[in-house]
Amino acid sequence: MKKLSTTDIISKKNREKIVMITAYDALFARLFDEFADMILIGDSLNMSFKGERDTISATIEDMIYHTKAVKNGAKNSFIVTDMPFGSTTNIKHTIKNAIKIYKETSCDAVKIEGGKNIAPHIKALCNEGISVVGHIGLMPQKVRFEGGYRIKGRGEDGLNKLLDDAFAIYEAGAFCFVLEGTLSSVAAEISKQVPVPVIGIGSGLHVDGQVLVWSDMLGLFEDFRPKFVKQYLNGATLVKEAVKSYKDEVKNSLFPSENFEYNK
Numbered sequence: 001m002k003k004l005s006t007t008d009i010i011s012k013k014n015r016e017k018i019v020m021i022t023a024y025d026a027l028f029a030r031l032f033d034e035f036a037d038m039i040l041i042g043d044s045l046n047m048s049f050k051g052e053r054d055t056i057s058a059t060i061e062d063m064i065y066h067t068k069a070v071k072n073g074a075k076n077s078f079i080v081t082d083m084p085f086g087s088t089t090n091i092k093h094t095i096k097n098a099i100k101i102y103k104e105t106s107c108d109a110v111k112i113e114g115g116k117n118i119a120p121h122i123k124a125l126c127n128e129g130i131s132v133v134g135h136i137g138l139m140p141q142k143v144r145f146e147g148g149y150r151i152k153g154r155g156e157d158g159l160n161k162l163l164d165d166a167f168a169i170y171e172a173g174a175f176c177f178v179l180e181g182t183l184s185s186v187a188a189e190i191s192k193q194v195p196v197p198v199i200g201i202g203s204g205l206h207v208d209g210q211v212l213v214w215s216d217m218l219g220l221f222e223d224f225r226p227k228f229v230k231q232y233l234n235g236a237t238l239v240k241e242a243v244k245s246y247k248d249e250v251k252n253s254l255f256p257s258e259n260f261e262y263n264k
């Protein structure tokens with residue numbers, strides 16, 4: 001697959017669905033590269049990779065380390081790195097942190113959670129020449145503040161708030177955005193009205209693309225499984241079966257058999 005630019009991604013709106021998947025290392029990024037338009041180094045790595053209870057303690061250093069690893073594996077996908085919690089507290093701080101991520105990792109864009117409140121930050125980044133992916137709807141970085149993961153877009157106010165957020169970040173310069181955990185009908189309306197691609201997660205079918213966390217869709221993350229996650233592989237069971245076979249063979253002196261020995 002040819003590597004896409006920001007304008008290629010925008011031009012997919014209403015033409016072709018965008019496939020985004022997360023990755024945190026070179027090994028899996030190499031496997032996904034052939035199929036994904038965009039790879040996201042999401043701060044979800046803090047949960048599924050590092051075992052923390054939410055994304056909040058992810059650091060800029062974590063994001064840089066994992067983006068460099070993904071870049072080593074993915075040669076064609078458009079690479080997006082999450083700005084972690086606490087890295088966008090004011091505009092100066094946001095610019096400094098985004099420039100650090102952009103320069104040290106050579107990612108293609110950064111992703112920022114936030115709506116109307118974060119639009120001036122997005123505008124400032126775009127003025128610096130940094131491509132920005134927005135993230136509105138359910139924002140995992142707000143989980144402690146909101147007391148859980150809450151579906152967005154309920155009622156007229158819910159729709160209007162999301163439309164305000166969507167237009168604010170679009171007008172600030174976000175070339176596409178993730179819309180998470182939103183009623184399907186509301187996501188469809190936002191996607192219809194806003195001119196840039198809307199990449200849904202837990203937001204139904206009627207958006208411009210989808211993103212899933214790789215360890216969720218491969219069935220490897222067992223701690224919790226949201227309704228919207230489709231498991232395309234029973235990863236945890238397969239891995240456990242394989243490791244159990246290895247254990248049994250070692251315990252019973254069956255591995256390494258002759259085929260796996262050096263005899264000359």
Ligand code: KIV
Pocket residue numbers: 022040041042043044045082135178180201211213
């Ligand atoms: O951190 C992440 O993986 C994300 C996706 C859920 C979109 O932001």
